[in-house]
Amino acid sequence: MSLRVRSSLNAADLAAYAAAQVNAMFPDPDPVTADGLRPAVDAALPRLEHCFSHVANKYFFDGEAAVFHHLHGDQYAMWLYLLANTLHRQGGPAATCSKLFLLNKALHGLDAFHEVELPSVFLFVHPLGTVLGRGAYSDFFVAYQRCGVGSNNDIYPSFGRHVTLRPGAAVLGACTIGDHCQIATESLVLDRDLPDHTLYIGRPGAATLKRQDRTYPLWRKAGLD
Structure with a gap:
């Protein structure tokens, strides 16, 4: 099946662009080459197409194809994660994977390590x-600014499908978050399970749980199962 991504840069240029950024940011004696990144670029683009084609936003999907622009900050943050993770899956150089991760962190303030397995559809x-x-993530996962997913006593949370973390939300420790859940702005879930269709507001000892029936509005209907 042919790739349907309307990209501002072709695969060769994406590889060269990322290599130039990495080398400018980390000018050590082991430079990253465009040729070294190209296999990961070729494998990451279908992952990007699959992910972006589920987003109901004209800047991600125009009705016919996925849309990717290297100067769209959210998209490029997603791309750098996919590129680093793909290179890691391919057994690529650990140093290059780390540089791509750190580039993403420097450009976007995002800490999503290349070994973390985000789902195939996320935003x-x-x-x-x-x-x-290193949580266990499921499709249709959304993270806004200042969100946190982490461990407590070396135990990480797991997430069902259609989970949204609103700005400042955090989920830590032994949590199982059900399908179609939202964690409200500035809320903390710690070592607690949430049933499906829950809106969680607050913090441990002072939390409110409400029924959450509305699905996140930025997913295309094809993904609303």
Whole structure:
């Protein structure tokens, strides 16, 4: 099946662009080359197409194809994660994976390590200050700015489908978050399970749980199962 991505840069230029950024940011004696990145670029673009084609926003999907612009901050943050993670999956150089991760952190304030396995469909919404640790993620995951996913006593959370972390939300420790859940702005879930269709507001000891029936509005209907 042919790739349907309307990209501002072709695959060769994307590889050269990322290599130039990495080398400018980390000018050590082991430079990254465009040729070295190209296999990961070729494998990451179908992942980007699959992800972006589920987003109901004209800047991500124009009705016919996924849309990717290297100067769209949220998109490029998602791309750098996909590129670093793809290179890691391919057994690429650990130093290059780390440089791509650190480039993303420097450009976008996003800490999403290349070994963290985000789902095939996810969305970053201006994710400055967001840290996504080694949780178990499911499709249609959304993270806004200043979100946190992390461990407590070395145990990480797991997430069902259609989970949204609003600005400043954090989920830590032994949590199982059900399908179609939202964690409200500035809320903290710690070592607590949430059933499906829950809106969680507050913090441990002072939390409110409400029924959440509305699905996040930026997913195309094809993804609303």
